[in-house]
Every structure is written in C-alpha cells, then in structure tokens.
Amino acid sequence: RYFAFTATDYYNNYDNKVYLLDMKDQTGGGDKIYGLYCPAYDQGSSALLLFADVIEFDFTGKRLVFDAFNAVNLPGTDQQYGFWNIGILDLKSGMVENLVPALPQGVNIGNPAVASTKDWLLAADLVDDRERTNLSVAINLRNGKIGRIASGPYPANYTYEFGKPSFNGDDTWVAISQNGEIYKIPLVNQGDVFVGDTSRQEVAATINYLIDFPRFYRVGQRDVYPVINVAPDRIDFSKVNLGKVASATLTITNTGNYDLTVEEFQLNDPTQFSHNGVHSRVGPGASLEVTVTFRPEKEGVSLAKITIISDDPQTPALEVALTGEGVQASSLAPPDDSQYVL
Numbered sequence: 001r002y003f004a005f006t007a008t009d010y011y012n013n014y015d016n017k018v019y020l021l022d023m024k025d026q027t028g029g030g031d032k033i034y035g036l037y038c039p040a041y042d043q044g045s046s047a048l049l050l051f052a053d054v055i056e057f058d059f060t061g062k063r064l065v066f067d068a069f070n071a072v073n074l075p076g077t078d079q080q081y082g083f084w085n086i087g088i089l090d091l092k093s094g095m096v097e098n099l100v101p102a103l104p105q106g107v108n109i110g111n112p113a114v115a116s117t118k119d120w121l122l123a124a125d126l127v128d129d130r131e132r133t134n135l136s137v138a139i140n141l142r143n144g145k146i147g148r149i150a151s152g153p154y155p156a157n158y159t160y161e162f163g164k165p166s167f168n169g170d171d172t173w174v175a176i177s178q179n180g181e182i183y184k185i186p187l188v189n190q191g192d193v194f195v196g197d198t199s200r201q202e203v204a205a206t207i208n209y210l211i212d213f214p215r216f217y218r219v220g221q222r223d224v225y226p227v228i229n230v231a232p233d234r235i236d237f238s239k240v241n242l243g244k245v246a247s248a249t250l251t252i253t254n255t256g257n258y259d260l261t262v263e264e265f266q267l268n269d270p271t272q273f274s275h276n277g278v279h280s281r282v283g284p285g286a287s288l289e290v291t292v293t294f295r296p297e298k299e300g301v302s303l304a305k306i307t308i309i310s311d312d313p314q315t316p317a318l319e320v321a322l323t324g325e326g327v328q329a330s331s332l333a334p335p336d337d338s339q340y341v342l
Contacts, residue, residue: 001022001023001024001061002020002021002022002023002057002061003020003021003023004018004019004020004021004055004057004064005018005019005021005055006018006019006051006052006053006055006066007019008051008052008053014050014051015051016035016036016037016048016049016050016051016052016068017033017034017035017036017052018033018034018036018052018055018064018066018089019031019032019033019034020032020033020034020091032091034064034089034091034094035094036049036052036066036068036087036089036096037049037096038068038070038085038087038096038098039096039097039098048070048071048072049068049069049070049087050068050069050070050071050082051068051069052066052067052068052087053066053067053068053069053084053110054066054067054110054111054112054213056112056113056114057114058114058119059114059115059116059117059119059224060119061091062090062091062092063088063089063090063091063119064088064089064091065086065087065088065089065112065114065122066086066087066088066089066112067084067085067086067087067109067110067111067112067124068084068085068086068087069082069083069084070082070083070084070085081105083103083105083107083108084108084109084110085098085099085100085103085108085109085110086098086099086100086109086110086112086122086124087099099112099122099124099139099141104130106128106129106130107126107127107128107129107130108126108127108128108129109124109125109126109127110124110125111124111125111163111164111165111213112124113165113166113167113174114167115167115171116167116168116169116170116171116216117169117170117171117224117257117258118171120140120141120142120259121138121139121140121141121167121171121194122138122139122141123136123137123138123139123149123165123166123167123174124136124137124139124165125137125162125163125164125165126146127154132154133151133154134151134152134153134154134162134163135148135149135150135151135152135163136148136149136150136151136152136162136163136165136174136176136196137149138174138187138193138194138195138196140192140193140194143192145192145193146193147190147193147194147195147196148195148196149165149174149176149185149187149195149196150163150176150178150183150185150196150198150201152176152178153178161177162176162177162178162179163176163177163178164176164177164213164214166213166214166215166216167187167216168184168216169216169217171187172186172187173185173186173187173216174187174196175204175214175215175216176214177213177214180206180207181203181205181206181207182203182204182205182206182207182214183201183202183203183204184201184202184203184204185197185198185200185201186200186201224257224258225256225257225258225312225313225314226254226256226258226259226260226261226282226284226310226311226312227254227255227256227260227312227314227315228252228253228254228256228260228262228308228310228312228315228318229252229253229254229255230250230251230252230253230308230318230320231250231251231253232250232320233320233321234320234321234322234323235248235250235292235320235321235322235323236323236324237294237322237323237324237325238324238325239324239325239326239327240294240295240296240324240325240326240327241296241326241327241328241329242296242297242298242299242326242327242328242329243295243296243297244295244296245293245294245295246293246294246295246324247291247292247293247294248291248292248293249289249290249291249292250275250277250289250290250291250292250306250320251287251288251289251290252282252287252288252289252290252308253282253285253286253287253288254282254283254284254285254286254287255284255285256284256312257284258284259281259282259283259284260281260282260283260310260311260312261279261280261281261282261310261311262277262279262280262281262282262288262308262309262310263279263309263310263311264279264309265277265278265290265306265307265308265309266306266307266309267304267305267306267307268304268305268307269302269303269304269322271297272294272295272296272297272298272302272304272324272326273292273293273294273295273302273304273306273322273324274292274293274295275290275291275292275293275306276290276291277290277308292306292320292322294322294324296324296325296326296327297326298326299326299327299328300325300326301323301324301325302323302324302325302326303321303322303323304321304322304323305319305320305321305322306319306320306322307319307320308320
C-alpha cells in the first residue's frame with residue numbers, strides 16, 4: 001500500500017526526512033512525512049542526522065529500517081566527525097530507535113536488510129576504520145547479538161563494493177556482492193546468534209562490472225502471521241467450598257508461523273476468579289501456560305469469562321467461559337482440602 005523514499009542531494013542539500021506515499025489514496029490525504037533524528041545524541045548534545053540512504057520496510061509494514069549519515073561534534077573542539085548508523089522508524093508513532101546507540105569514531109554500520117519472516121532479524125555491513133575490517137553481519141534485535149556472515153577486503157576504494165546483504169524468502173540464505181560476483185551464503189542459527197556458513201557459499205552470478213545491492217525475490221505470496229489456540233475453551237471448577245481455592249491451567253499455543261503477542265487478559269469477575277497471565281510473546285509452535293483460579297465468596301453457581309487479547313489478525317479477542325459453584329463445607333464429603341487443582 002505504501003511507497004517510501006528519500007530526497008537527498010548528496011552534494012548540495014541534505015534532507016533528513018522519509019516520505020511515505022499512500023498508493024491507495026490518490027488524493028494525497030494518506031501521504032506522510034517523517035522527520036528523522038539521532039536519538040542517542042539529540043537530547044542535549046550536538047549530533048545531527050543529515051540524511052537517510054537505504055530504506056526498507058519490515059514484512060509487517062509497521063516499521064521502516066534505514067541507514068543514515070550523522071555528524072557529531074568532538075567534545076571540547078569545533079571539529080566534527082561523521083558516521084553511518086541504522087535506525088528503525090515506527091510508522092505509527094513516528095519514534096526512531098537507533099540500532100546501535102552510540103558508535104565510536106571510525107565505526108560505521110549501514111546497508112540494512114530485513115529478514116523475510118522475522119522482523120527481529122537484520123543483516124548489515126559493519127566497517128571499522130580503526131581495525132581496517134569490513135564485515136557483513138546478522139543482528140538479532142531480541143538479544144542484541146551480532147554474528148558474522150562474511151568478511152571482505154577493507155574498502156580502500158569502492159570500485160567493487162563488498163556486502164550489501166539481502167535475505168532469501170525463508171531466511172536460510174543471504175546474498176552479498178564482492179568483486180563483481182554475487183555469493184549465496186547459508187545462514188545458520190547457533191542458538192541466539194545467526195552466522196554465515198562460508199564453507200558452503202555458492203557463486204550465484206559473475207558480472208564484470210559494479211554490482212550494487214543484490215536482492216532475493218520470492219515468487220508468489222507467503223502469509224506470515226500468528227494463530228492463537230487456547231485449551232480448554234471453557235473451565236468448570238465444579239463445587240468448591242466457600243473461602244477455598246480451585247485452580248486450572250489454560251494453555252495458549254501459537255500454531256502460526258510468526259510470533260504471537262498476548263497483549264492482556266480481561267476478566268469480568270475479578271472478585272471470585274483470578275489469573276496470573278501477563279503480556280507475553282509466544283514463538284511459532286510454542287506454548288504459554290496461565291493459571292486460572294476460583295475462590296467462591298457466596299453459595300451458588302458463578303459465571304464469568306476471561307478474554308485473551310492478542311495480535312492474531314483473525315482472532316484478536318478470544319473468550320474462555322468460566323463456571324464454578326460455591327458451597328458450604330458441610331455439603332461436600334469428604335471434608336475438603338485447602339486447595340483443589342483441576
């Protein structure tokens with residue numbers, strides 16, 4: 001639906017904005033302009049984001065990842081140094097988050113690519129002028145871990161640039177360019193860090209001129225979204241002595257192929273029913289257990305429901321019926337224990 005672009009003249013006029021065109025609204029009423037900034041420095045210091053260059057939506061369409069050139073004043077001097085960093089723009093709030101809060105002088109990171117099925121995985125190029133190294137890296141946004149995909153020659157000149165990574169359709173390969181060739185490098189998940197297996201890399205193409213930003217493209221469409229399943233779909237605590245507690249377990253399972261975010265649990269009778277559910281993230285194929293309890297304060301049958309709010313696009317609110325009957329202790333035989341567990 002949206003088309004994003006920057007409008008910087010590299011030699012004359014810097015523009016620190018990203019322009020978003022709503023392709024479904026021909027009147028222009030849905031178009032937006034976002035002013036970019038460098039959040040690591042802008043509060044009370046003299047850093048300035050001059051312009052953005054490479055930009056890419058994540059597959060949810062909710063965030064825009066970009067690299068930008070920034071200028072920072074050296075403390076106690078009138079001199080500046082520039083550096084490239086990667087920012088993440090939340091299109092709803094307009095807030096910008098730096099991928100790396102503060103880069104030391106001589107270190108640059110740019111050319112970001114977003115994974116095809118994981119909005120928390122990025123690839124980028126990391127150049128360290130101090131160590132004279134040039135790396136393509138994978139960045140796990142969940143834990144901040146950075147893994148090496150491949151290393152290339154230090155960019156003394158940019159005739160044949162190294163890197164410019166991109167993911168294939170299921171994030172098992174990364175493409176990079178080097179010296180007129182495009183390489184396919186397998187991407188391996190080593191627990192909490194992603195690395196490239198260069199021992200199995202393949203030359204995908206050889207072209208005897210400048211290659212800039214090789215890209216994988218998926219043929220067809222792949223739907224990526226979470227699917228919530230809850231078991232059981234109702235809980236009957238049966239008869240429980242007044243003042244005592246019975247408990248049961250709700251199991252929330254994500255049967256989709258993308259992370260499920262459980263936003264909140266809404267309970268319409270918190271006086272006799274309770275739960276320990278909290279805001280949680282459930283990965284594909286993973287489950288979350290929530291304990292629900294019933295502590296009757298009056299005789300008779302009590303009815304309630306717990307509503308689970310999540311980001312499942314098909315079932316954003318899922319209800320589980322709760323029922324239980326409060327009875328006097330003398331009406332149960334044998335005498336009750338202090339707690340019942342279903």
